[in-house]
Amino acid sequence: MARRPCALVVDSGAILHHRPDDGVSVVPLRIVFGTTVLRDGIDIGPEAFYARLRGGEVPTTSTPSPGEYLEAFRNADADSIVCLTIPGQLSAMHQSAMLASRLLAESGDPRRVEVVDTGSAAAGFGLVARAAAGLCAAGAQIDEVLARVADASSNVRMYGTLRTLQYLARSGRVPSLVAGLSDLLGVRPLFQLDNGEARRLGIVRGEKRVIRAFAKIATENLPADTPLWLLIFHSDAAESAAQLRDAMHSVLNAARSETISLTPVMGAYTGPGMTGFAAMPLRGAELDQVP
Numbered sequence: 001m002a003r004r005p006c007a008l009v010v011d012s013g014a015i016l017h018h019r020p021d022d023g024v025s026v027v028p029l030r031i032v033f034g035t036t037v038l039r040d041g042i043d044i045g046p047e048a049f050y051a052r053l054r055g056g057e058v059p060t061t062s063t064p065s066p067g068e069y070l071e072a073f074r075n076a077d078a079d080s081i082v083c084l085t086i087p088g089q090l091s092a093m094h095q096s097a098m099l100a101s102r103l104l105a106e107s108g109d110p111r112r113v114e115v116v117d118t119g120s121a122a123a124g125f126g127l128v129a130r131a132a133a134g135l136c137a138a139g140a141q142i143d144e145v146l147a148r149v150a151d152a153s154s155n156v157r158m159y160g161t162l163r164t165l166q167y168l169a170r171s172g173r174v175p176s177l178v179a180g181l182s183d184l185l186g187v188r189p190l191f192q193l194d195n196g197e198a199r200r201l202g203i204v205r206g207e208k209r210v211i212r213a214f215a216k217i218a219t220e221n222l223p224a225d226t227p228l229w230l231l232i233f234h235s236d237a238a239e240s241a242a243q244l245r246d247a248m249h250s251v252l253n254a255a256r257s258e259t260i261s262l263t264p265v266m267g268a269y270t271g272p273g274m275t276g277f278a279a280m281p282l283r284g285a286e287l288d289q290v291p
Helices: 046-054 066-075 093-106 122-137 142-155 166-170 176-185 207-221 238-251 264-270 284-289
Strands: 004-011 024-027 030-033 036-039 060-062 078-085 112-117 157-161 188-194 197-204 228-234 254-261 275-281
Touching (some): 004 066, 004 122, 004 142, 024 066, 024 122, 030 264, 112 142, 122 142, 122 157, 122 228, 122 275, 142 275, 188 207, 197 207, 207 238, 228 238, 238 254, 254 284
Parallel strands (some): 004 024, 004 078, 228 254
Antiparallel strands (some): 030 036, 030 060, 157 188, 157 275, 188 197, 228 275
């Protein structure tokens, strides 16, 4: 069997389900409980992770090393490779992947490797990865894959809310005083992730108001008639995610839709109860795959 034109390498934060022969390699992130290191999506999944979190265990996380990316590049059965990462300011993964691409070239491997900072994370990153994966599986050339990645990265929108800020406070991303006051008052921040930066859109109190706020955000920021690729995401909040999905389908043309549970690595920072959505316009052959 001939090598495919282009392969895709992503980390497990993309929450990308794939077949062994579709040209996609997933490098696992890691969850650390004490001295136990678990590979995300291999040794531990969301259900087991949140059970341990509810039991009071406090995890840390670690990202793939340059060596792990290098191994994925070497094993890719393709003429060229696209590696997608979340923003460099959120993680060291982009730097690790860039170093791996240089090491591959220095080893004498002539294949073209493009490492792309998608500017998004979580479900937004997942949508960009899904678009690239579809093209790689279909046998697209690397320049076509890169063009779709650029378009998707520019047009994907992601919005979310947290039930508690305590987990972000543990990581130092939010002051403990702010987290405590937010929980005490029972308010939930709404945010947009844009080019690696979380931009606060407001605060709401109560689940129904959260859903209404998301519906308003969607109608104000996304086209009503354009066929969209929609990802609803949650961290141990399936019921809230189902309600959000129904609300989004009532105000958007969600031609392709999926609900995902965030990877445990994301859950280590957000804690349980996070919900949100990411969306972007469908392009080309993606429209032909609409159910």
